[in-house]
Amino acid sequence: MQPCVCDFRNQLPEGASTLLPGTIPSLVRVQAIFPSGGGDVGTGFFISQWQSTLITAGHVLMRPGGMLPTSVELTIPPWDRQVVVYATAAAFSPPGYPADIGVLRFDGQHEAEYTASVPPARSALAILGFSIDAQGAEAVASMGSRVSSWLRLSNYGARGMSGGPVVGLADDGRATGRVHGVYVGSRNINGQTSPAAFAVTSPEVIACKDAVRNLNSA
Secondary structure (H helix, E strand, C coil), X not given: CCCEEEECCCCCCCCCCCECCCCCCCEXXXXXXXXXXXXXXXXXXXXXXXXXXXXXXXXXXXXXXXXCCCEEEEEECCHHHCEEEECCEEEECCCCCCCCEEEEECECCCCCCCEECCCCCEEEEEEEECCCCCCCXXXXXXXXXXXXXEEEECCCCCCCCXXXXXXXXXXXXXXXXXXXXXXXXXXXXXCEEEEEEEEXXXXXXXXXXXXXXXXXXX
């Protein structure tokens, strides 16, 4: 897969901050800004392996038909005193490609509480993210079955949770820091439509990470 890449460095709003605050949480809200106005709101997350990049769903960053954003905002809760940080670049899977992945690059480093982990064959999971009207993070419990690079889930997340991490659950039912997938909504997997996540350790996610990092180092 050859990712689509956007370089935002020369078109950021005046005074926009691209530096990650030291107290930023690992789970944030993401919104792409398009020439015709704002786009859908989604969720994104940081993992400990990639300290200056954030993972989300590709459809959060690109409109149907392939329209690309002019900038991407990362919003840090709580919303009554929110902080907005702008991505310097984005890479995401091309239109029509089965994977639905987006990776954003920022200035600075982030010590994330999440760690990317290979999905188990079948396990209890939780979708984490922010629904459209949420005042804080939400969790949707789900069973997950691995099918190649996909996780077929038993429950849907709410609107706004696309791009959020799908994490493992401990024996007591609490969410762990092990991220197995990126929640992407409904997908047809081997002829069966169901809620789904794409494996965070897949080559497609790594390709997007490499593309956005290589761009920012140029």
